[in-house]
Amino acid sequence: MGDDIRFEVIKKIAEAKFKYxxxxxxxxxxxxxxxxxxxxxxxxxxxxxxxxISPLDRDEEAWIYDDMKYxxxxxFSIRDVLQxxxxxxxxxxxxxxxxxxxxxxxxxxxxxxxIASKPVDVEIHLDRDIxxxxxxxxxxxxxxxxxxxxxxxxxxxxxxxxxxxxxINDELKASEGMKYLYKNNFSEYTLSKILSVGVLGxxxxxxxxxxxxxxxxxxxxxxxxxxxxxxxxKWIENYEIFYGSFMGNCYIxxxxxxxxxxxxxxxxxxxxxxxLSKEIKASTDxxxxxxxxxxxxxxxxxxxxxRLPILEYLNGIQRQASVLAIRLETQSYWASLGVWVVRESVxxxxxxxxxxxxxxxxxxxxxxxxSMIKYGFDNKTILDRSKLLEQLKTQTNLNKWL
Numbered sequence: 552m553g554d555d556i557r558f559e560v561i562k563k564i565a566e567a568k569f570k571y572x573x574x575x576x577x578x579x580x581x582x583x584x585x586x587x588x589x590x591x592x593x594x595x596x597x598x599x600x601x602x603x604i605s606p607l608d609r610d611e612e613a614w615i616y617d618d619m620k621y622x623x624x625x626x627f628s629i630r631d632v633l634q635x636x637x638x639x640x641x642x643x644x645x646x647x648x649x650x651x652x653x654x655x656x657x658x659x660x661x662x663x664x665x666i667a668s669k670p671v672d673v674e675i676h677l678d679r680d681i682x683x684x685x686x687x688x689x690x691x692x693x694x695x696x697x698x699x700x701x702x703x704x705x706x707x708x709x710x711x712x713x714x715x716x717x718x719i720n721d722e723l724k725a726s727e728g729m730k731y732l733y734k735n736n737f738s739e740y741t742l743s744k745i746l747s748v749g750v751l752g753x754x755x756x757x758x759x760x761x762x763x764x765x766x767x768x769x770x771x772x773x774x775x776x777x778x779x780x781x782x783x784x785k786w787i788e789n790y791e792i793f794y795g796s797f798m799g800n801c802y803i804x805x806x807x808x809x810x811x812x813x814x815x816x817x818x819x820x821x822x823x824x825x826x827l828s829k830e831i832k833a834s835t836d837x838x839x840x841x842x843x844x845x846x847x848x849x850x851x852x853x854x855x856x857x858r859l860p861i862l863e864y865l866n867g868i869q870r871q872a873s874v875l876a877i878r879l880e881t882q883s884y885w886a887s888l889g890v891w892v893v894r895e896s897v898x899x900x901x902x903x904x905x906x907x908x909x910x911x912x913x914x915x916x917x918x919x920x921x922s923m924i925k926y927g928f929d930n931k932t933i934l935d936r937s938k939l940l941e942q943l944k945t946q947t948n949l950n951k952w953l
Contacts, residue, residue, distance in 0.1 A: 557631065560615050564638045567608045574681045574696070580640070581674055581706070583609045585617035586667040589641055589694070590747045592761035599759050601661050601748075602643035603703060604694065605673060613670040619692070619740060623895035629798055629886050636888075637685065637695030642675045644700045648759040651749025660703050665748040666715055672707035675700065689825070690763045690852040692889035712737075719745070725752035726772050733773055739859065740891070743769035763852075766890060770855035777862035778842070781811055784871045790908040791872075794921055795900030798892055799823070799883025801926050802876060802900040803918055804861065807911070807943055809873040810840045811865075814939040815857055816875075817850050818928070822882030831928075837938045853878070856893040864901045875939050877918070879926050911943060 587604035594600060606616060615621065616635050644657045651658065664671045678701035685693035714735050718728045728751045729742050747765035749757045760768065791806040814837040819826035826832050836847035836854050847854035857876050865872060876897070884892075908914040915934050922930040934940060 556612055556615060557625070557627070560610070560612050561631075561634060563608065563610055563612075564606070564634060567606065567638065574683065577607070577677065577681060579674070579676050580605070580607060581609050581672070582606060582640075583611070583613035583670045583672050584664050584667075585613045585615075586664045586669070586671045587617040587639075588661050588665040588744060588748050588762075589643070590759050590762045590765070591643065592763055594645070597648040597758075599646055599648055599761060600643040601646050601657070601759060602641035602697065603661060603664060603673060603675065603700065604639055604641055605675070606638050607640060609672060611670065617692075619889075619891040619895065620738065623797065623891075623899065626797075629884070629888065632888050633693065633886060636693045639694045639696065640675075640681065641694050641697040642677065642700040642703065643697060646759060648749070651759045652754065652757050657700065657703065660705060662748045662750055663705060663709055665744050666711050666719065666750060667709045668712050668715075669710050671705060671709055674704045674706050676702035687824075687887055688763070688889065689887060690766055690890045692891060693887070715745070719750040722753055723751075725756070726776075728752065729769065729772055730776050733776075739769050739773060739894075742773070767852045767855055770852070770859050770890075770894075774855055774858050774862055775842075777859070777866050778811060781862055781865045781871050782840075784865070784869045786810075787868075787870045787872045790910065790914040792906045792908070792914060792917060792921065793900045793903055794925065795896070795903045796926075797896040797899050798888070799881045799885070800892055800896040801879040801881060802857075802896055803879075803921055803930070804897070804900055805875040805877075805914055805918055806905075807873040807875070807914070807939075809871075809943060809946070811871055812839050812873040812939055812942065813837070813858055813861070814875050814937060815847075815850050815854050815878065816933050816937075817853060817878045817880065818933070819880045820882055820928075823880045823884050824887045825880065833933070835936070839942070852890040853893045856890045857897050860894055860897045860901060873939055873943060875937060877922070877930060877933060879922070879928060881926070911940070915940070 582605040584605045589602040591600035678699040681696050681698045743765045747760045747762045749759045786808040793804040816835045819832045834849040836850045
């Protein structure tokens, strides 16, 4: 199924490229939004650009242009994703974040598209020429084109899930609405999208949220809610390792019996998209049982994106653990695709068979061997610097002494 749809969509992209060889002549499009909306953060806040995202032509399979989970499930390559995203147009208009509750036509259309459960057909009129070129960003998925929106019209029936419709019309805090929808199988991808267009929360607080912020805010909010549940579970019984890779992002995940705590190390190999030097670069962030009081400024969005699937796993098996996550970003990750790659790479690793151990010494020695054999890197320095391991070893020694 995955390959068939991928082939058909790539074929349509080629046809659209031939049809629209001269982008400078495009002033009107009949297209389909996946559905997807982008709220940009480059203007001086509280001003933002709000964009309707769509390919150049109408496509009943438009959802595939923005379905990160599907890309991961069917092992899309970096080139596959870029081919899709480079053919997306961001038709945008300028707005103030507080205009999310106003009855302005463009705002209503953007929100109508964002809450739709299926692709939405749109007629788009552009004010200026299309600009070509993607921005490089750690959090956001790339897009290939943008232009100023002159006029827009939804030309198909918009279907909205009843549970979502009730949530956005009830007087609920954004966090409460997200918790309800997440429990009802709405993905973090959907939640970050509807959070960004200002339809979640109490009416007095509703506003546009730049997409880059809404993605991390969603990961963090859902993560904090899961932490409260995980803290009520029993500890895991053994020391466990999961490992795996996706698109050149390799993860080694170490689970230790104990109360919830979490540490992430990110290592960027020479030749990877974010390291043009000849030396390995590293960053790390940590949280104890009490949690963080500030933003994870070293590993930024990747910290929260990796934490979410780890918490989902623990809550799914109804267990609690201290978790050390090590990310190796290799030269195979040659183009940045956004923080969704982190989230799905960790999910893939957690689907692999775990290896169990009896104590800290065994699990750390095995983590070194896996890192050297599978990925050609000795992570001893990382393990020696780990706050989480230091904390666990201190506790172990104290228990022995007592």
